[in-house]
Amino acid sequence: MPADETAEGSGLGPMLTFLFAVSCGALAANLYYAQPLVALMGADLGLPIAVESAIVTLAQIGYAIGLVFLVPLGDLFENRRLILVTMAANVVSLLGLAVAPGAAALFAMMLVVGTTSAAAQMLVPLAANLAPEKQRGAVVGNVMSGLLGGILLARPVSSFLAGIVGWRWVFGLSGALIAALAAISLALLPRRVPAGQRGYGALIRSLGQLFVTEPVLRRRGLYHAAMFGAFSLFWTAAPILLMRAPFNFTPSGVALFALAGVLGVFAAPVAGRLADRGYTRIGTTAALAMVVAAFAAALFGTHSLMALIVSAVMVDLGVQANLVFGQREIYGLAPDIRNRLNAVYMTTFFIGGAIGSALASPVLEAFGWLGICVIGMAMPAVALFYFVVVDGKKG
Template structure:
């Protein structure tokens, strides 16, 4: 693992990204990641349009996250094998096509297939993040990753209010059509600005894929960080899939635009990424992890006062802050393991916690239907609570 991480044609590996390229990375990551979350506040609209039973509506979000996990496993590792710029542009082009297909989906089967492929090709975001890490100097890597992740997380957090707001004017299909246009524009800009990076790996594709499971088993830091965030992301997905459903019903009776305003509360979570990156650079990842896990537990405790809109807003802010902070702490730790396999490390980390997110969104509708909002909150506390116990047993709480 000591071989050079890159044979860069651009010569920028040790010079950082620069503000223009950093902005492009952040904006592209945000736009791609947003594709997974546009549907969260729209599942009721999409389900009624397509004819999906109420208890199965959250499966729409789950399919996008499963697709993303598939992309993480089978596409992102190619960044350790193929020239990165070409790979990223090809994946973004496929994303544009799949988004356009989703916007015109005629029925349930096409909708499900479209969500799956949109999720898989949106993983181009996770090809950009390790490329940014490879281009950044070691002493600035946490800050650079934090800045790029702030764009990605901004996309995740803004996706809900943007889609809720736009749905009032262009419908849910228009939301995905507009996203296709945005990704197309970013792909064209990336064609002109994105630097080339030729990885130093020489193994074949299937050998590369098989190595993912080996990394999960043999790298304890990667395994622990992946599982911590799987629990956190499950809680995140559970909250943000269930909360819009509750807000659209009595006693709140929100419109989609009202849900959009509520979802803006979570956008404050974007500020956690750059701050967490800098704290990680200073060696505070462990205590930061404890704080992040505890914050999400406390958020769901506050959310048990489900009849109070103020309590739900406070919970939304705290959930997003804690989850986004923990994500950056985890990335900073895994990127320290081996520079020449960062795409695979990122793939394993992201796949692990996105499977957690898929589980969280999948259980949202049935838990809400059978156990109400209190059941959502109890499960939401239990998942980061289990991660906190695991952290204490595996690493202790000292900084």
């Protein structure tokens, strides 16, 4: 496809679809590389244990900032240029993170890495706009599979690499990967000039209005905020637990454990088919209940590795399934504003994820693994209660 292609629905082709999927996965992975590495990074830079999880929190806060203030620019500016500029900034911030001399530089670069990784959410709507109507669902599904794959593989990949070359090279190599993908995108990515004439200020203000005026969007965002908060809590705290007695895992051991979460990628296509057949309500109930049960099983995790593995699989399956059920509902609200619906939905639940990761270290230090499990059960349990008891009366 020529780089000056501007026609909507003109098609992507297998190669371009693959480029979209890999790019989305590589960008989204930047938010999760640090999860199993916070203890190593904190020890290297002399951080107090209670603030180590702030490393992950800042990446997620940055991503939320990118979703709110950068992703809507796709409705104003030519998409190809916007994506390439954001990816270039992502490369610079990753390299800055790799050479960060102290905690202040580390935190600042982590925030920028998270913000510019939101380029992933510029690529997804671009793929939807370029795909023919009859192929739009399949194309977006393939791109989202790449994004979910990046999220789920990030933890084991970063753990393996950190055990071999150290944590700094994890981010340096990620910067090299994003740079290579940006170079390929420069040659292959088609142009798309948006038709919207709305000003930037009005565009940003409309995001808050959508959250207030669209109850389905608001409820779905909050449900998944609770789920993603539990997800981030588990995956930030579990590696810290595993690197202590009685497990005493190395980074490579944590990587093997994190591979259990990769099974969550299989939840997305199954959830999508269930939603298409009208099983969104029962599927959402099952997904929320699964994460509650996962943390109940994790109560035995202080001395049972199998309990932790089962919990990891259940957390990832439940969270990924709920994400797809939520997307299926919000994308049906108003096709002409899907970019902004996506931005509001993603921002809402990433704030929940930031809260979950921020709680991990201080809760683990103050209340132990029991505190992690209690909070992890409470988050989806509250969402499940509201969905079944309150939301059920409305539906």
